[in-house]
Amino acid sequence: MSSARSIPRSEKSLQRVDTTIAVAETAEEAENRREKERKARIKEQKAPLGRVWNEMRSEWGMVAFGALLSGGAGVIFPFFAKFFGQVMIVLTQTPPRENFISDSNTNALMFVVIGIASLITNGGAIVIFEYVGEVMARRMRTLSFQAILSQEMGFFDKEENNTGALTSRLATDAYQMHELISQIMKLAFQTIATVGLGLGFAFAMSWRLTLVILALIPFLAASQYFAIAALTGFSNKTKKAYEQSGRVANEAISNIRTVVTLAKESTFEEKYYKVTQEPHSFALRRAYIGSLGYALSQGIMFWTYAIGFYAGQRFVEAGMLTYPDLIQTLFYVVFMSMGLGQIASQLPRYIKGKESAINVYELLDKHTTIDAFKDGITPERVEGHLGLENVQFHYPTRPDHKIFNGVDVAAKPGQTVALVGPSGCGKSTIIALLERWYDVLDGKATIDKYDVRDLQLSYIREAMALVGQEPVLFDISIGDNIRYGIPDGQHVDQEMVVAAAKVSNIHDFITSLPQGYDTRVGDKGSQLSGGQKQRIAIARALIRNPKILLLDEATSALDSESEKLVQEALDRARAGRTTIVIAHRLRTIQDADLILVVKDGAIIESGRHYELISKGGLYSELCKKQNLEVTH
Structure with a gap:
């Protein structure tokens, strides 16, 4: 790297960088403080070795065999010390003893035997404990991933549970628990055998x-x-x-x-x-x-x-003491101490393994306040009544900022209800509460007059579909992205995929591609335009034939041509369904059955388009700003 590129280029730019770094260091200090507090808390806890051992119960037989091999590997050191001491005596004795050759050959042969035994015991123990550790790591990683997916949205809103932190924990915690088994457990059995036999030989000698x-x-x-x-x-x-x-x-x-x-x-x-x-x-x-x-x-x-x-x-x-006994005793104790040193050197791994085990079990034991698979009421059919009744709410990470204070919303089956208002007024929060991403603090969110907290949530969500402003597509084919809309366990065929694509105005575009429905969309749909991604997301929502359709500013980020195509798809999708629409472009919701004007977490106006126009309130002002017709 040249000098010009490895040093600051100007005092002005250096000051700018220093300011950036100072801000980063302030955030880092807060992160370090939280990390220190977490480590101090973990240090006070005992390693959950009993639970780890219980998780391995299906591998107990292999562990027992691995322990036997590790014990065999542990006795290698004392026997090596025994024969090493003997060969030293034979080689250094003057004058040489009469059976010098035979004694030398015997000891040399024993080193060959020890080498073979070491190969079998060490190799076997490593293979077994690595296998058991890998099985354990995969099991804990899977359980951790399931626990993460089962958490409520408030869990993911916390800074310590950001994407990087959770993926890092998935990658490192399970692996460090793997080392707790594959390294620490193997070495523990080996050290017990080394110390026990080594001390026995040493005390017997001197x-x-x-x-x-x-x-x-x-x-x-x-x-x-x-x-x-x-x-x-x-x-x-x-x-x-x-x-x-x-x-x-x-x-x-x-x-x-x-x-x-x-x-x-x-x-x-x-x-x-x-x-x-x-x-x-x-x-x-x-x-x-x-x-x-x-x-x-x-x-x-x-x-x-x-x-x-x-x-x-x-x-x-x-x-x-005799000189030969001196040599052998010394070797017994020295090699035994080397075994103790090896187990001592694994202390950092043990500490990491303990921390990881505590982290994993904290996650597994965490009680999620919103469990999608918890038993609850499962109505025979979903009619499509939606409502909020005197709802009080604030986000878990912002308790000082109240979003709703006594809000009421009601939507009848088959009705289209539009939510309009300035950004940050609480429109998207209404959808979040109906989806039960969060629980209300007071009042209740209802579906078909049932409190959503009493319903079997996964069943209800199968009857709902959400299309957001920035839909997320997975890096798979277009057809597979659409099929993701079908609830698990339900039949889906190509005809259903094509039918959903036609309704969402995307079928002609897909068939024009060389690979058609098998075309990969790229990371987050990067190979497609905004309008194309939006229409695929609509097809994914419609293929599940939902009774409740939630549209969160589904056209606000599109150009006029894409918006026209998407809006046509949405108009067809709304037929026969209860629909909640959030929109900034008011021309897209003029024909809604009910328009609710939200401001500062309250419903300040409600009615149809021309009813609200005639009131001359906030909705009328918004229409004027967007050059919409304000006279009947």
Whole structure:
């Protein structure tokens, strides 16, 4: 990278970037505070190992076999120490013993046997625990995803439950629980076997020297911990430090057309340069600390050897220990301590696994206030009566901002009710309450005179269809997008898809495409125009043959030609259905059976088009601004 591109280009632009970064840092401080509070709360909780173990009950047989293999892998170290000590004695004994060759061959053969045993036990244990861990991770990821989808809309309105945070939790929490099983559990069984057999061999050989070296075990374990944890900590901390720069890069790249259009390339280059300075410095500090930790770990290991040899030599001089026993005892304890060090080095993984398990079970245990699959009333048929009765409401994330204070709305079956008014007055909130995305604080939202809170929600929603201002299409074919409108378990064929497309004025366009209904629409429908996406969304709504149709400014973002086609489709779609229409372009709702004028969370006018015109109120003023006819 050239110098011109890696440093700020002017004092003025640098000040602009500093201001941007200062705002970002303020938001980051709030996020860090919430993260610290969450970690402090998690730290006080115990790891839900019992629940994790219970989740694995279908794999208990495999876990038992894996534990047996891990135990076998654990005894490799003590037996290796035993034969390594013996071969050292054979090779260093002067003069060489008479059976030098046969003893050397025997010990060499035992190393081959140990290698084969290590291959079988370690390899088998890794395969089994990795498999069990992967099964567990997939199961928990699936359960977490189901729990997320079952939450009420207020859950997703919270900042900590944004899309990035939830997808990150799906990706990382289940995987870290996988490591809790595949790594920690395997190593725990292995360490128990290593410590048990190693201590037994060591005490049988020389209990005095064993006690001396055991006093140094904390230092030996710490040496292994520093050797591994310092380096893994370096990697994890560096990755976390660069998350901010990743966000800046993602923002710039995902919005590259806007960045280029505004000629803000240099601004984002400077911003990226600034946000990488701190993590870069932090990474260097971690490198220094990691190097020191690794060097210290190596030093402690050799210092322990020195103390062990010194104490052993004194015991040999005192006639309390033979030199061969000294060598073997030392190897038994040292290799045992290395096993303890390995389990100590997994402490960061254990902590992460514990946090992830707590996060997952908090999500699974969270009681959703609006459960679409909770048992409730399921009327034999949906007539189409809709209403709000003396509704009080504010959004969960904005308790100080009341939206409704005693609002009443009523729609009869087959009636078209239009909602008009300035932006932010509460029109879309009415649809949200009828869909039961949120619960009212007081009063009730009703469908066919039933309180929506008493109804079996998934059944009711199957009788409703919503077309929004910016419809979301999935990156699949046009035909499959339309088929998504059919409730699960119901039959759908190509004739139904074509019929819905014809009603929504999109069939001719689809058949003109080379692949017809099999044409992929691209990410969020990026391969289609706004009007085309809107008409496909209408077809998706109509294929379910809903009794209740909800239209939230379905034509406001379209050009005049697209609006005409979409409006024709909507006019046909409204026939025989109870329809709630939100519109800014008043000419599209002049023939509505009832027009409700909403302002500041209240219904201030109601009636048909010319009735409201004659009143000379807000609706009349809105019509004048849009050059609509204001005289009968």
